[in-house]
Every structure is written in structure tokens, then in C-alpha cells.
Amino acid sequence: MGQKEAIQMKNITKRFGSTIANHNVDFEVREGEILSLLGENGSGKTTLMNMLSGIYYPDEGEIFVKGQKVLIRSPHDAFELGIGMIHQHFKLVDVFTAAENVVLGLKHKKTRKEINDSIETICKKYGFDINPNQKVYDMSVAQKQTLEIIKVLYRGADFLILDEPTAVLTPQETDKLFAVLNNMRKDGKSMIIITHKLHEVLSISDRVTILRRGEFIGTVPTTEATEQSLTEMMVGKKVELNIERPEPENSKERLIIEHLSYINEEGVKVLDDINFTAKSGEILGIAGISGCGQKELLESIAGLLHPEHGSSITYINPDKEDHISLLHMNPRRIRQMGVSMSFVPEDRLGMGLVGSMGMIGNMLLQNYAESNSFLKMKKQAKIKAVKVKDKLDVVTPGINTPVRKLSGGNVQKVLVGRELGSNPTVLMTAYAVRGLDIHTSHTIYHLLNKQKKKGTAVIFVGEDLDVLMALSDRIMVMCGGRMNGILDARTTTKEEVGLRMTKIQEDGGADHE
Amino acid sequence: MNKKEPLVRVMKRETIAGWKSWLFRAASIALALIVIAVFVFAIIGISPLNVYTLMWEGAFGNSIYFNDTLFFTAKLLCIAVALAPAFKMRFWNIGAEGQVLAGALATSLIMVYCSSLPAPLLYILMFVSAIVLSAIWGLIPAIFKAKWNVNETLFTLMMNYVAIQIVNYFYNKWRGAASALGKLNKGTKAGYLPTIFGSKEALMLLVVGVLTILMYLYLNKTKQGYEIAVVGESVNTAKYAGMDVKKVVVRTMLISGAVCGVCGFMTVAGQDHSISSASAGGYGFTSIIVAWLAKFNTMVMVLIALFVVFLEKGTNHITDAFAGFDDSASKIVIGIMLFFVIGCEFFINYKLSFFRFRKGEK
Ligand SMILES: Nc1ncnc2c1ncn2[C@@H]1O[C@H](COP(=O)(O)OP(=O)(O)O)[C@@H](O)[C@H]1O
Ligand SMILES: [Mg+2]
Numbered sequence: 001m002g003q004k005e006a007i008q009m010k011n012i013t014k015r016f017g018s019t020i021a022n023h024n025v026d027f028e029v030r031e032g033e034i035l036s037l038l039g040e041n042g043s044g045k046t047t048l049m050n051m052l053s054g055i056y057y058p059d060e061g062e063i064f065v066k067g068q069k070v071l072i073r074s075p076h077d078a079f080e081l082g083i084g085m086i087h088q089h090f091k092l093v094d095v096f097t098a099a100e101n102v103v104l105g106l107k108h109k110k111t112r113k114e115i116n117d118s119i120e121t122i123c124k125k126y127g128f129d130i131n132p133n134q135k136v137y138d139m140s141v142a143q144k145q146t147l148e149i150i151k152v153l154y155r156g157a158d159f160l161i162l163d164e165p166t167a168v169l170t171p172q173e174t175d176k177l178f179a180v181l182n183n184m185r186k187d188g189k190s191m192i193i194i195t196h197k198l199h200e201v202l203s204i205s206d207r208v209t210i211l212r213r214g215e216f217i218g219t220v221p222t223t224e225a226t227e228q229s230l231t232e233m234m235v236g237k238k239v240e241l242n243i244e245r246p247e248p249e250n251s252k253e254r255l256i257i258e259h260l261s262y263i264n265e266e267g268v269k270v271l272d273d274i275n276f277t278a279k280s281g282e283i284l285g286i287a288g289i290s291g292c293g294q295k296e297l298l299e300s301i302a303g304l305l306h307p308e309h310g311s312s313i314t315y316i317n318p319d320k321e322d323h324i325s326l327l328h329m330n331p332r333r334i335r336q337m338g339v340s341m342s343f344v345p346e347d348r349l350g351m352g353l354v355g356s357m358g359m360i361g362n363m364l365l366q367n368y369a370e371s372n373s374f375l376k377m378k379k380q381a382k383i384k385a386v387k388v389k390d391k392l393d394v395v396t397p398g399i400n401t402p403v404r405k406l407s408g409g410n411v412q413k414v415l416v417g418r419e420l421g422s423n424p425t426v427l428m429t430a431y432a433v434r435g436l437d438i439h440t441s442h443t444i445y446h447l448l449n450k451q452k453k454k455g456t457a458v459i460f461v462g463e464d465l466d467v468l469m470a471l472s473d474r475i476m477v478m479c480g481g482r483m484n485g486i487l488d489a490r491t492t493t494k495e496e497v498g499l500r501m502t503k504i505q506e507d508g509g510a511d512h513e
Numbered sequence: 514m515n516k517k518e519p520l521v522r523v524m525k526r527e528t529i530a531g532w533k534s535w536l537f538r539a540a541s542i543a544l545a546l547i548v549i550a551v552f553v554f555a556i557i558g559i560s561p562l563n564v565y566t567l568m569w570e571g572a573f574g575n576s577i578y579f580n581d582t583l584f585f586t587a588k589l590l591c592i593a594v595a596l597a598p599a600f601k602m603r604f605w606n607i608g609a610e611g612q613v614l615a616g617a618l619a620t621s622l623i624m625v626y627c628s629s630l631p632a633p634l635l636y637i638l639m640f641v642s643a644i645v646l647s648a649i650w651g652l653i654p655a656i657f658k659a660k661w662n663v664n665e666t667l668f669t670l671m672m673n674y675v676a677i678q679i680v681n682y683f684y685n686k687w688r689g690a691a692s693a694l695g696k697l698n699k700g701t702k703a704g705y706l707p708t709i710f711g712s713k714e715a716l717m718l719l720v721v722g723v724l725t726i727l728m729y730l731y732l733n734k735t736k737q738g739y740e741i742a743v744v745g746e747s748v749n750t751a752k753y754a755g756m757d758v759k760k761v762v763v764r765t766m767l768i769s770g771a772v773c774g775v776c777g778f779m780t781v782a783g784q785d786h787s788i789s790s791a792s793a794g795g796y797g798f799t800s801i802i803v804a805w806l807a808k809f810n811t812m813v814m815v816l817i818a819l820f821v822v823f824l825e826k827g828t829n830h831i832t833d834a835f836a837g838f839d840d841s842a843s844k845i846v847i848g849i850m851l852f853f854v855i856g857c858e859f860f861i862n863y864k865l866s867f868f869r870f871r872k873g874e875k
Contacts, residue, residue, distance in 0.1 A: 015524075016524070016525065017524065017525055017526050017528070018528070057522065302753075304752055304753065330752075330755055330757075331752070331753065331754065331755035332755030332756075332757075333755075334755075335755065343753070345753065347749065349747075350747050350749055350750065351747065351749040351750050351753050352750070352753065353750065354742070354743050354746045354747065354750055355746060355747075356742075356746050357742070357746070361739075361742075364739065365743065365750070365753075365754045366754070368736060368739055368754075369736065369755070374734065374735055374736040374739065375734065
């Protein structure tokens with residue numbers, strides 16, 4: 001295999017205002033290798049790669065392709081050098097077909113047939129599976145990703161950059177992607193994969209380059225690396241990677257969902273006959289590929305959506321053990337009825353918080369209406385803000401600094417801190433650790449476990465199967481708006497969960513305990 | 514490859530020191546004043562110093578000018594204050610012109626048709642009907658927005674033309690065979706607001722001053738003000754917090770319209786004692802700029818309204834004195850000033866980096 005340097009970046013520095021996204025980074029990828037670019041969120045991986053693909057221009061430093069110094073000023077320049085990037089957020093036109101998306105922006109005169117033939121050739125060569133005439137809006141996330149890769153290959157790229165490609169895939173889809181990448185490696189292409197999943201790094205790549213806070217830490221051959229050693233390079237110190245899972249104690253039913261169905265504004269049935277119970281002192285994980293109804297499920301329970309008639313959502317009050325129906329109640333009514341339920345939504349700044357307000361304004365959101373004296377509530381909110389800041393180590397210039405200006409992890413701490421502060425009986429979280437670094441993620445797991453021990457019924461919607469399997473007591477798998485089994489997290493396998501995420505099983509609704 | 518590095522690059526600033534941003538703003542105003550001086554010199558050939566002396570005279574030169582400036586500042590401020598809650602809620606109410614006219618019309622109608630009522634009752638009726646009609650003018654687009662999510666920008670804009678046409682109708686009706694309407698209730702002076710210490714403007718200043726402070730408190734220190742801010746930031750967050758978004762939208766536009774109504778009432782009953790489609794004088798639109806420049810802070814609006822009116826009155830005075838300098842020229846002057854002041858925000862938010870300089874740094 002060729003050991004020649006294909007792309008080299010030397011002393012690259014890139015600043016955004018006062019943030020230094022990359023500082024004197026040296027980076028190289030060789031011909032015919034898969035290189036993993038590893039680092040916590042915000043460590044500058046995407047920024048570094050965006051300078052190769054022409055999105056950003058470096059403040060300092062030089063780039064060499066095949067030994068030649070080059071200037072990459074636009075994505076077009078990058079294409080000419082054979083560099084193609086598959087971004088985290090796909091850049092496809094929904095109403096076009098696969099083939100139309102592939103040739104979009106190219107100035108050649110080929111017939112539809114010729115284009116389809118070329119796409120077919122690429123697919124055969126590397127083992128892709130796609131229908132050139134399928135519209136993008138009909139595609140699954142995995143298919144869209146495949147299309148993005150084909151698009152780049154069609155333009156003759158020799159160097160492929162994939163930004164967190166597995167973040168949106170099931171284990172089965174990930175395996176398929178890795179098979180394709182291996183085929184491309186055999187063909188002499190160089191690939192850079194951005195990821196923060198360690199086991200993937202170890203299974204697919206030849207070498208790993210690690211970034212930490214914008215600094216280049218080092219490059220190691222995969223054969224010499226372990227999960228522990230990579231974590232230490234990534235975080236800079238020893239980290240306990242285990243997630244604790246205390247046994248549920250004294251479990252009582254707190255939330256009973258029966259025949260929950262919801263039809264959205266477009267008339268699509270996004271939730272179809274969901275049945276489950278959440279119990280105190282237990283974490284119920286919910287798994288599923290994105291967009292299969294988890295969001296709507298939580299929002300229905302929280303009173304933000306109007307489920308179909310015949311659905312039933314029952315809350316059981318721990319004091320008197322009386323049953324309260326939450327169906328078709330808005331969040332304020334729910335609170336007024338004495339229901340103690342907290343919800344950490346997926347969209348932190350768009351739903352859970354007010355970006356332009358500081359911590360005080362955001363603490364107010366929960367109970368600003370409970371007293372007639374707004375100023376009194378404001379005073380209480382201030383005390384609460386200080387408490388959350390101290391308890392969760394929120395890094396902010398001040399409790400009045402707009403939370404939008406905080407880093408992702410701190411934004412989430414504000415939200416979680418507020419929601420846990422009311423000592424809820426039921427706690428629902430959606431993607432609570434998305435985008436957070438390892439430390440903050442573990443802080444959040446710890447907080448959830450603490451709630452669990454206090455007797456809260458926790459519902460945890462997650463995307464990382466490893467975490468779901470380690471943290472939950474039971475896992476409900478959702479697939480296309482339906483429930484596809486409730487599994488015992490202690491005994492089930494990742495493959496089982498992955499399979500149920502993509503394919504409805506015969507025993508779909510049955511309980512597997 | 515024969516490519517050069519890009520020459521200039523635009524970079525977003527993370528933060529900027531408060532004093533620095535005000536320095537930028539001051540510099541941009543200074544720059545605008547220079548450009549305006551050059552512009553005026555080019556047209557009528559008077560020296561820059563003369564330009565500003567003339568403008569100062571036009572705005573503050575004698576007590577008539579001075580009172581005029583104060584009144585129009587109060588009027589502009591009043592409408593900007595009315596817009597503040599709507600804009601803070603990201604409800605783009607560009608129908609203030611129509612809402613003011615609605616209030617002016619209601620006032621005039623009561624003045625004309627109920628002129629025989631005892632004075633206190635007449636005043637109250639004029640005031641209340643002005644507020645009600647203006648609030649309705651604001652309410653209609655709000656209901657459509659809340660119920661069917663109809664775009665408020667076009668709707669409020671169109672409501673302006675409806676108001677203008679209705680006012681035109683009554684204008685022509687009351688004018689009869691005369692060439693212009695003249696004063697309403699010329700003989701009886703029924704419904705004319707009393708003067709304070711002989712000043713027609715004092716009451717207006719007082720009312721608008723109080724409104725400005727009240728609105729500031731309402732937006733910053735009350736539950737409803739908090740709701741407005743949350744809805745403006747994100748409707749989803751508002752729903753998540755259990756707010757009734759529709760109710761907030763409707764309530765806020767009622768308030769916005771009502772304050773416009775006060776402006777219409779004060780203009781007709783206190784100042785003009787007459788009505789025409791120009792009773793709002795385009796201030797319904799100018800106030801949008803004032804509200805934005807003040808970032809919806811009603812206290813800051815005081816200064817900005819004064820500044821805009823100064824420019825307007827000042828250039829009008831040049832228009833009066835020099836034939837070559839017409840109304841359009843005075844609008845251009847205001848345009849130049851706004852261009853610099855608004856353009857300055859770009860430099861506050863971004864900085865430019867020149868390649869040659871960067872190389873020199875190394
Ligand atoms: N366009 C941008 N404007 C300002 N800051 C940015 C921009 N893009 C990235 N950053 C900042 O640069 C740092 C590195 O970001 P990024 O490259 O996206 O990290 P990663 O991909 O490793 O998660 C972060 O602190 C991020 O907030
Ligand atoms: Mg990234």
C-alpha cells in the first residue's frame with residue numbers, strides 16, 4: 001500500500017473572533033488509508049476539514065496536495081484537487097431525484113441514461129445500493145448519506161472527508177458503510193472520518209489523529225491504540241468510562257401510556273398505538289432512528305401536541321396514588337393540577353430555553369406565572385440560577401449573560417439544572433447528551449442516576465446505543481412511529497436493538513421482560 | 514495553480530467593548546455629517562458650517578421652531594413606543610400609520626358629531642373611541658395571525674391603505690365645496706384640548722413621556738412583558754412554558770394599536786384640530802426605524818426620535834431658504850444619515866482583515 005503523503009496541512013491556525021478553533025495544527029493523510037480524526041465536540045475537527053473542502057480559509061498555515069503547495073479558496077478549488085466532503089448536515093435538494101442531485105451544478109452534457117449508467121458503475125464498484133430515480137424526500141438517512149458519497153465520487157474525488165458519518169446510523173447501517181469504505185480503500189482512495197466513537201475508530205481506521213481544544217495532540221497507528229489510551233489523549237486526563245446502573249428500588253407505576261396515537265399537521269400518523277409504563281426508581285430508555293416518533297411521543301405527554309381520541313396518558317400522583325389524565329391538557333394546566341413532570345426537550349435553545357435571556361430569565365420560564373408578583377418570582381429565579389450555576393459548574397460570565405452565548409454543554413446544564421431543580425416525579429429527556437463532551441455527558445448520566453435513586457421515573461430518549469444499554473433498566477424500541485418491543489437492557493444485545501430499530505418484529509408490541 | 518490569497522476577509526466579532534461600539538457609532542455619525550455637508554455644498558454651494566447652522570436654526574432657532582420640534586419628536590416617539598411591544602414579540606406591525614389615522618378619525622368623528630356634549634364628556638368620548646378604533650385596527654391582523662397564521666407584515670401594511678381611504682372619504686365629505694378642510698368645529702372649538710401655560714405642546718409631551726416610562730416598565734418588569742419577550746424569541750419555547758401564544762399576540766397588538774390611538778387623538782385634538790390622510794405624516798413608517806435603532810428600548814427611543822426630527826426640521830429649513838434644495842434633497846440627507854448609522858452596525862458585528870496586513874504582522 002502506498003505510504004506517500006496525499007494531503008498535508010502545516011501549522012494551520014483558524015480563529016473565529018476570540019475563539020481559536022485550530023491552533024498550529026499539523027495534519028497529514030496518506031494515499032490509500034483511512035484516517036480517523038478524533039476529538040471531543042468543539043475541538044476543531046470540522047473546522048480543520050472545512051479548510052480542506054474550501055468552506056473556510058486558514059488564517060495561517062499551508063496546505064500541500066501530493067507535495068504541491070495549494071490554495072483552496074472555495075469548494076470548487078477543492079473539487080479540482082479531488083477533495084470531497086460529506087458534511088454532517090446533508091446538502092441535498094429534497095424534490096430532486098438521486099441522479100439529479102448527483103449532477104447538480106456540473107456543466108457536462110450527458111443524457112439521463114449515461115448519468116444513470118455512471119452511477120450504476122460506481123455503485124457496483126464499491127458496493128452501494130441506490131436507485132438513481134428515487135426522490136430524496138423518500139430516502140432514509142442512510143440512503144441520503146450514500147447519495148452524498150456517490151455525489152462526491154462521481155466528481156472524481158480521490159480524498160473523501162466524512163464528518164461524523166455514523167452519528168445518524170444504526171449498527172447495521174454502520175457496518176454497511178464501513179464495508180463500502182473498505183472497498184474504496186482497496187481502490188487507493190484516502191478517507192478521513194471524523195468521529196468520537198472510539199470502537200469505530202479502532203475497527204475501521206489505519207491511523208488516528210487526535211485534536212484537543214483546537215490543538216494537535218498526536219497521530220498514532222490504530223494497532224497501538226486502545227479505547228483508554230485514545231480517551232486520555234482526547235480528554236487530557238484519565239476518565240472513568242463506566243456508567244453506573246443501580247438496581248431499581250421500590251418501583252411503582254408513575255406514568256401509564258395506552259393506545260397513544262398522533263397524526264401530525266401533514267396528516268402522517270407519527271405515533272401508532274404506543275403502550276408503556278414508566279416506573280419510579282427506573283430509567284426507561286427509548287431507542288429508535290431519528291424521526292421515528294420519539295420527539296412526538298415526549299411532546300404528546302408534555303401536553304404540546306394533541307394526540308388522537310382514544311389515546312390515554314395517565315399520571316399517578318405519588319402522595320395519594322390517585323390517577324390523573326393528562327390527555328389534551330396544555331403544560332400550564334398540567335402543572336396546575338399538581339403534576340410534577342419535567343421535560344428536557346431536544347431543541348434546547350428553540351424550545352427549552354430563551355437564548356437571548358440569561359440564566360435568571362430562563363429559570364423564570366418554569367414558574368413565572370405561579371405568583372401574582374412578577375418581581376417576587378424574579379427574585380426566586382435569581383436564587384435558583386445561582387444554585388444551578390454552583391451545583392452544576394455552569395461556566396458563564398454571569399447569570400445575566402444570554403445563554404445563547406454559552407457553549408453547548410453549559411446550555412444543557414442550565415436546562416437540565418432547571419428541570420431537575422423541581423424534583424420531578426416524572427422526568428423526560430430527549431437526546432440529553434447530544435453534542436456534549438465526555439465529561440459533561442457523564443455529569444448528566446450521574447444526575448439522571450441520582451434522580452432515579454430519589455425515586456423519579458426517568459424516560460431517556462437516546463441515540464447512542466452503547467449509552468442506552470449501559471444506563472437504562474428497560475429499553476423501548478420504536479420503529480416508524482410504532483413500538484417494536486420493550487427489552488431488558490441488562491440482557492439484550494446491541495444487534496437486537498439495532499434490528500428492532502429498522503424492522504418491525506412479529507411480536508412488535510409484546511413485552512420482553 | 515495561479516491563485517492569490519483573498520485580499521479582504523470578513524470575520525465575525527465575538528464581543529466588542531461597550532465603549533468601542535459607541536465610538537464606532539459616534540464616528541459614523543461624524544462621517545455622515547461630513548458627507549451631508551459635502552452633498553449640500555454640491556447642490557447649493559453653501560459652506561458646511563452654514564449647513565449646520567441653518568439646520569440648528571430650523572430645529573431650535575426660535576420658540577415656534579422649538580415647539581414644533583418638540584411636538585413632532587413626541588409624536589414620533591409615541592408611535593415608536595407603540596411599536597415596541599409588537600416588535601419585541603417579532604410581530605412586524607408596519608401598520609402604525611393606519612392605526613394612528615384610525616385614532617385620528619375616531620377623534621374627529623366624535624368632535625364633529627357630538628360637539629354639543631359637555632367638554633369633559635366629549636374629551637373622554639374622543640379619547641376612548643380613538644383608542645378603541647386604533648386597537649381594532651391592530652387587532653384585525655393579530656387575530657388573523659393567531660388563528661390562521663396569516664403574514665402580519667402584508668396585512669398591517671394593507672390596513673394602512675384602508676385607513677387612508679376612509680379618512681379621505683370623510684375629508685372630502687366635511688370639506689364640501691371648499692378647497693381644503695380647514696379646522697373642525699372652527700366656531701365652537703369644541704373638543705380642542707386645553708393649553709398648559711399657553712403651550713399646545715406641553716400636554717403631548719407629558720402624555721408621551723408618561724407612556725414611554727410605562728411601556729418601559731411594562732416590557733421589562735411585568736409578567737406580560739416577559740411573555741412578549743419569550744414569544745418573540747421562540748414560539749415553541751413559549752408553548753413549552755405553557756403560555757397561550759395566541760392570547761399574547763392578540764393582547765400585545767391591542768396595546769400597540771391603542772398607543773397609536775393616543776397619538777392620533779393628541780394630534781387631532783391637541784395640535785392640528787383637523788384631519789387628513791397626512792395626519793400621521795409618514796411617522797408610522799419612520800417610527801419603525803426609530804424602534805429598530807433603539808433595539809426596542811423605549812428610553813433610547815427618546816434620543817433617536819429627537820435626532821431624526823432634528824434632521825427633518827433642519828433640512829426643511831434649508832429647503833425653505835434655498836430654491837435649489839427641495840424636499841427630495843432633504844430626504845436624501847436623512848437617508849445618508851441613516852445609511853451611516855445602520856451601516857455602522859456591520860462594523861460593530863464584523864471586522865475586516867486585509868491579507869497584506871496579516872502578512873506584515875508575522
Ligand atoms: N462559523 C463559526 N463561527 C464561530 N465559531 C465557530 C464557527 N465554527 C466553529 N466555531 C467554533 O470553533 C470551535 C471548533 O468547532 P468545530 O470545528 O465545529 O468542532 P468539532 O467539529 O470538533 O466539534 C468551537 O469552539 C466552535 O464553537
Ligand atoms: Mg463537528
